[in-house]
Amino acid sequence: MSLFSIMQTSKEFLLPILYSITTTIVMCSTLLIQVTAVLGTWLLYLPCTWSIGLAAEPGCLPDLAMLALFGTGAVLMRGAGCTINDMWDKDIDRKVARTGNRPIAAEEISRFQALVFLGGQLSLALGVLLCLNYYSIVLGAASLALVVTYPLMKRITYWPQLVLGFTFNWGALLGWSAVKGSCDLSICLPLYISGIMWTMIYDTIYAHQDKADDVLVGVKSTALRFQENTKQWLTGFSTVMLTGLMTVGISSEQTLPYYAAVMAVGAHLTHQIYSLDISEPKDCWETFGSNRTLGLILFSGIVLGNLWKGKNKTDQTEDPCNSAPH
Numbered sequence: 001m002s003l004f005s006i007m008q009t010s011k012e013f014l015l016p017i018l019y020s021i022t023t024t025i026v027m028c029s030t031l032l033i034q035v036t037a038v039l040g041t042w043l044l045y046l047p048c049t050w051s052i053g054l055a056a057e058p059g060c061l062p063d064l065a066m067l068a069l070f071g072t073g074a075v076l077m078r079g080a081g082c083t084i085n086d087m088w089d090k091d092i093d094r095k096v097a098r099t100g101n102r103p104i105a106a107e108e109i110s111r112f113q114a115l116v117f118l119g120g121q122l123s124l125a126l127g128v129l130l131c132l133n134y135y136s137i138v139l140g141a142a143s144l145a146l147v148v149t150y151p152l153m154k155r156i157t158y159w160p161q162l163v164l165g166f167t168f169n170w171g172a173l174l175g176w177s178a179v180k181g182s183c184d185l186s187i188c189l190p191l192y193i194s195g196i197m198w199t200m201i202y203d204t205i206y207a208h209q210d211k212a213d214d215v216l217v218g219v220k221s222t223a224l225r226f227q228e229n230t231k232q233w234l235t236g237f238s239t240v241m242l243t244g245l246m247t248v249g250i251s252s253e254q255t256l257p258y259y260a261a262v263m264a265v266g267a268h269l270t271h272q273i274y275s276l277d278i279s280e281p282k283d284c285w286e287t288f289g290s291n292r293t294l295g296l297i298l299f300s301g302i303v304l305g306n307l308w309k310g311k312n313k314t315d316q317t318e319d320p321c322n323s324a325p326h
Contacts, residue, residue: 039288039289039292040078040082041074041075041078042292042295043168043199043202043291043292043295044074044077044078044168044171045070045071045074045171046292046295046296046298046299047168047169047170047171047172047175047191047192047195047295048067048070048073048074048171048172048174048175049062049067049070049175049295049299050172050175050191050195050295050298050299050302051171051172051173051174051175051176051188051191052066052067052070052175052176052178052179053299053302053303053306054176054187054191054248054252054302054306055175055176055178055179055180056179056303056306056321057321058306058309059306059307059309059321060306060307060321061303061306061307061321062303062306063179066175066178066179069128069131069132069178070171070174070175070178072128073125073128073129074171076121076122076124076125076128077121077125077147079121080118080121080122080125080147081147081150081167083114083117083118083121084118084147084148084151085150085151086114087111087114087115087118129141132174132177132178133177133178133181135177135181135182136174136177136178139173139174139177139183140170140174143167143170143174146163146166146167146170147167149163150163150164150167154219154220154221155218155219155220156220157220158220158221158222158224158225159222159225160220160221160222161199161200161203161204161207161221161222162196162200162222164199164203165195165196165197165198165199165200165203166196168195168199169192169195169196169198169199172188172191172192172194172195173188173192176188184251186251187248187251187252190244190245190247190248190251191244191245191248193240193241193244194240194241194242194244194245194248197237197238197240197241197244198237198241198291198294198295200222200237201234201237201238201241201269201272201291202288202291203222203288204221204222204223204226204230204233204234205234205272205276205278205284205287205288206284206285206288207221207222207223207224208223208230208278208279208281208284209281209284209285210223211223211224223278230276230278231273231276231278234269234272234273234276235273238266238269238270238273241265241269242262242265242266242269245262245265245298246259246262249262249305253309254302254305254306255305255306255308255309256305256308257301257304257305257307257308258301258302258304258305258306259301259305260301261297261298261300261301261302261304261305262298262301264297264301265294265297265298268290268293268294268297269294272287272290272291275287
């Protein structure tokens with residue numbers, strides 16, 4: 001066989017494969033746009049920033065490289081989580097007005113293509129995780145079980161938002177361990193609990209958008225569990241969240257800016273609950289979206305509170321900002 005014939009045969013063989021790969025990438029890019037919704041990524045990322053900020057040495061800014069690394073991880077894991085969710089919920093999403101046009105539900109992307117795409121997302125996320133210390137690698141890998149099982153919870157319990165809270169706030173544990181080498185439970189545990197309560201608040205509000213469709217398709221949520229008692233439950237979650245944040249402040253010897261931020265968070269939550277109209281989907285969406293601001297307020301308070309602290313007096317010859325363990 002001549003070289004020309006071999007090239008022609010190779011071309012005929014490779015072109016369909018290349019076309020298929022290109023088509024898959026383009027189609028999955030549509031999915032990528034959907035799964036990396038900015039707001040959801042922020043809500044996953046912010047607990048990481050709180051923990052990284054609290055782990056900074058007194059008088060120092062948070063580790064900017066670590067913040068960037070966790071930001072990248074949040075984008076990837078938010079995308080992976082939504083891909084998994086959309087794969088599980090393909091048949092349910094078709095029956096809900098707000099989600100019927102998602103690429104997998106609309107059959108613009110096959111489940112196999114989504115699975116390949118998911119493999120790429122998780123591979124990149126693993127690359128980010130491997131940049132951390134061994135303790136944090138193990139801790140981060142443990143969260144994958146929550147990421148995979150969360151989408152199933154709405155089928156079996158009225159409390160899927162609680163499982164989402166465990167999942168979305170894992171960074172409250174991981175951020176500290178990435179900086180310090182392990183978790184200080186006197187700080188990380190109340191921060192984690194506060195984050196879980198925060199997720200219970202904003203995702204219950206979010207779930208009220210779809211409650212009519214959820215009843216029709218048999219999906220459960222805290223919105224359906226609480227119904228007209230939603231505001232009372234949200235008030236309870238807010239109380240636990242603020243108590244946890246105060247405990248964090250005491251355990252980490254925080255200063256005035258931190259406590260001012262916690263007070264601002266309390267005011268923000270009060271306004272959310274007081275003004276919320278659970279019967280109006282647009283209001284639920286706007287209230288849900290306002291939680292990014294709440295998370296940024298707390299992060300700002302952590303950073304300013306830490307800068308307010310005095311320098312480490314045990315060693316005046318060494319700059320603590322350059323000597324923190326990683």
